[in-house]
Amino acid sequence: MPTDHHPNSWRQRAARIGGAAAAALLVLPAWAYEPPTAPSGRINDPAAGWDHLWHEVLVDITIIGVIFALVMAYFLVRYRARKPGEVGSAPKLSPAAVIGWAVIPTFIFMADDFYLAANGWKLWNDYRDVPADRIEVKLEAGMYSWDYTYANGVRTQNELKVPAGKPVLLRMTSRDTLHSHFIPDFRVKEDSMPGRVTYLWFYPQKPGEHIVSCAEYCGVMHSYMAGKVVVLPEADFKTWLEQEGAKVASAAKPAT
Numbered sequence: 001m002p003t004d005h006h007p008n009s010w011r012q013r014a015a016r017i018g019g020a021a022a023a024a025l026l027v028l029p030a031w032a033y034e035p036p037t038a039p040s041g042r043i044n045d046p047a048a049g050w051d052h053l054w055h056e057v058l059v060d061i062t063i064i065g066v067i068f069a070l071v072m073a074y075f076l077v078r079y080r081a082r083k084p085g086e087v088g089s090a091p092k093l094s095p096a097a098v099i100g101w102a103v104i105p106t107f108i109f110m111a112d113d114f115y116l117a118a119n120g121w122k123l124w125n126d127y128r129d130v131p132a133d134r135i136e137v138k139l140e141a142g143m144y145s146w147d148y149t150y151a152n153g154v155r156t157q158n159e160l161k162v163p164a165g166k167p168v169l170l171r172m173t174s175r176d177t178l179h180s181h182f183i184p185d186f187r188v189k190e191d192s193m194p195g196r197v198t199y200l201w202f203y204p205q206k207p208g209e210h211i212v213s214c215a216e217y218c219g220v221m222h223s224y225m226a227g228k229v230v231v232l233p234e235a236d237f238k239t240w241l242e243q244e245g246a247k248v249a250s251a252a253k254p255a256t
């Protein structure tokens, strides 16, 4: 028998071991991934910070836009043609004035950009530290639904029930393609993707309902991929989760 077709050749064995290791690496650590946790008691809810930065952007571009428009309007009038066919003569600027006219307006723009970028960067990094005291829900996205699974095995579709007053961490993946779990009211959005676990957390503080939508074009029914977050008073949430958990437990029991 030629050795290169031997079923136990080292090449085949290595390929088998390698394949198993790769499969284990893909599957095993996925849900176990631990996002960085903020020190106990700290909740870096970014919602107010994002709103603040957004207003800052609007105010800044308005002020800069108005200043530039006024300067431009002044120049249009000041240097207008006074009679037909008039050829203008540009005032001679000193090298310092030339540099100043180029650098100062650029600096005003850039200083504002850097300020906004630095604040956004800080907000985002703080936000990535998940609060220590939280509830966790697994989310599997698929064309076209959001499927949530609670720690006790309770499953819901397109409706995420959560208690008021407690941060909620979603550990997300996808069974098909890219989706993005977007809850505009809480100012949070994160992709869910196949073969990888991403995370997203938000801080619901009072009972109410909030829209969830998919913010990544994922297929022809993408726009129907809407759900909601239902924030319940803590006691109501507990009752609901226990009741649903009991149903799951009794359904799992073998018939006697």
Ligand SMILES: [Cu+2]
Pocket: 178, 179, 180, 214, 215, 216, 217, 218, 222, 225
């Ligand atoms: Cu989607």
